Amino acid sequence: MSGTPAGVQPDHPLARLTTVRTGGAAEWFARPATEPELVELLRWADVEGIAVGLIGSGSNLLVADDGFHGLAIKLDGDLASIERDGDRVFCGGGARLPSAAAKAAGWGLSGLEFGINIPGTAGGAVRMNANAYGGQLARVLDWIEVSTAAGTERREPQQLGFSYRRSNLRSGEVVSRASFRLRPGDPAAIRATLATMREQRREAQPSGIKTFGSTFKNPDDERAEGRSAGQLLDAAGCRGLRHGGARFSEKHANFVENFDAATSADVLELMAEGRRRVHERFGIELEPEVQVLGEVSWPSGWEL
Numbered sequence: 126m127s128g129t130p131a132g133v134q135p136d137h138p139l140a141r142l143t144t145v146r147t148g149g150a151a152e153w154f155a156r157p158a159t160e161p162e163l164v165e166l167l168r169w170a171d172v173e174g175i176a177v178g179l180i181g182s183g184s185n186l187l188v189a190d191d192g193f194h195g196l197a198i199k200l201d202g203d204l205a206s207i208e209r210d211g212d213r214v215f216c217g218g219g220a221r222l223p224s225a226a227a228k229a230a231g232w233g234l235s236g237l238e239f240g241i242n243i244p245g246t247a248g249g250a251v252r253m254n255a256n257a258y259g260g261q262l263a264r265v266l267d268w269i270e271v272s273t274a275a276g277t278e279r280r281e282p283q284q285l286g287f288s289y290r291r292s293n294l295r296s297g298e299v300v301s302r303a304s305f306r307l308r309p310g311d312p313a314a315i316r317a318t319l320a321t322m323r324e325q326r327r328e329a330q331p332s333g334i335k336t337f338g339s340t341f342k343n344p345d346d347e348r349a350e351g352r353s354a355g356q357l358l359d360a361a362g363c364r365g366l367r368h369g370g371a372r373f374s375e376k377h378a379n380f381v382e383n384f385d386a387a388t389s390a391d392v393l394e395l396m397a398e399g400r401r402r403v404h405e406r407f408g409i410e411l412e413p414e415v416q417v418l419g420e421v422s423w424p425s426g427w428e429l
């Protein structure tokens with residue numbers, strides 16, 4: 126291909142860039158370190174008619190076994206930096222949220238504590254409207270910068286159409302920077318909150334496993350009677366259920382674990398079975414929270 130920008134690599138494996146460690150390669154892959162580099166890549170992809178996919182920490186991502194027919198981008202350098210200016214923290218879209226939460230604590234800034242348990246990036250968290258322990262991203266988000274082939278523009282939180290695990294960002298729109306407006310606080314007290322949150326998490330969720338966290342969204346359906354997706358899966362007999370190398374975790378039934386060289390197809394089959402069982406038992410159609418990169422064929426039985 127002519128005029129391929131510097132640093133673009135062909136046929137790059139993606140499994141290692143996801144927390145569940147499944148899936149194939151990207152046709153093209155790049156790690157831009159600055160905003161001009163990123164926009165140049167997006168322009169190239171636009172001109173060549175190449176699809177663009179973003180990989181943050183890959184903590185809510187399932188890559189198709191056949192890989193991604195397009196340009197997969199992982200933000201690096203400046204685009205993954207964490208800086209402070211007064212009571213604001215500026216993160217590159219690729220900055221890790223737990224690192225930002227820990228740095229903010231060290232700077233005596235409060236408001237980002239919820240990020241300590243979300244193993245994603247600032248960009249992935251904005252895209253997914255990530256949340257934990259009642260800390261709302263939108264409450265502390267000041268603005269984001271969104272890069273496309275047309276350049277970079279600033280958007281305010283109220284323009285992002287946030288709802289449960291959703292924003293209105295379209296594919297190809299890259300969160301290249303985010304500013305968080307925090308409150309001054311006592312570093313020791315903020316660190317103590319982080320330690321408590323980590324401990325709560327250790328008790329509630331499995332650690333050290335290959336997973337993408339919550340598989341399904343908690344349903345907004347009165348038949349659930351307030352139960353979470355995990356509780357519904359558990360009640361439908363899915364805890365520990367296996368398909369190939371994938372299983373629903375024994376500790377948290379909404380977590381899929383790659384326990385033995387699973388493929389993404391194994392994960393999809395397991396998801397379809399969990400969804401089918403919950404539908405059969407409660408009449409509820411669970412919707413995936415996990416995002417898919419590449420073309421997958423949903424197993425037969427997915428459409429209920």
Ligand SMILES: Cc1cc2nc3c(=O)[nH]c(=O)nc-3n(C[C@H](O)[C@H](O)[C@H](O)COP(=O)(O)OP(=O)(O)OC[C@H]3O[C@@H](n4cnc5c(N)ncnc54)[C@H](O)[C@@H]3O)c2cc1C
Pocket residue numbers: 144178179180181182183184185186200218219242243244245246247248249250251252253254255256257294298299300301336337338339416
């Ligand atoms: C153990 C574990 C615990 C978890 N706990 C929580 C939790 O408590 N709360 C919660 O909300 N989530 C949780 N998650 C899920 C996940 O961490 C969040 O959804 C996180 O926000 C995803 O960020 P990421 O950078 O990993 O995004 P990825 O998984 O890499 O990507 C997710 C989506 O965001 C897009 N994306 C990524 N970066 C950008 C960017 N810069 N610009 C535009 N789009 C982008 C991707 O293309 C994809 O569509 C957990 C996951 C795990 C593995």
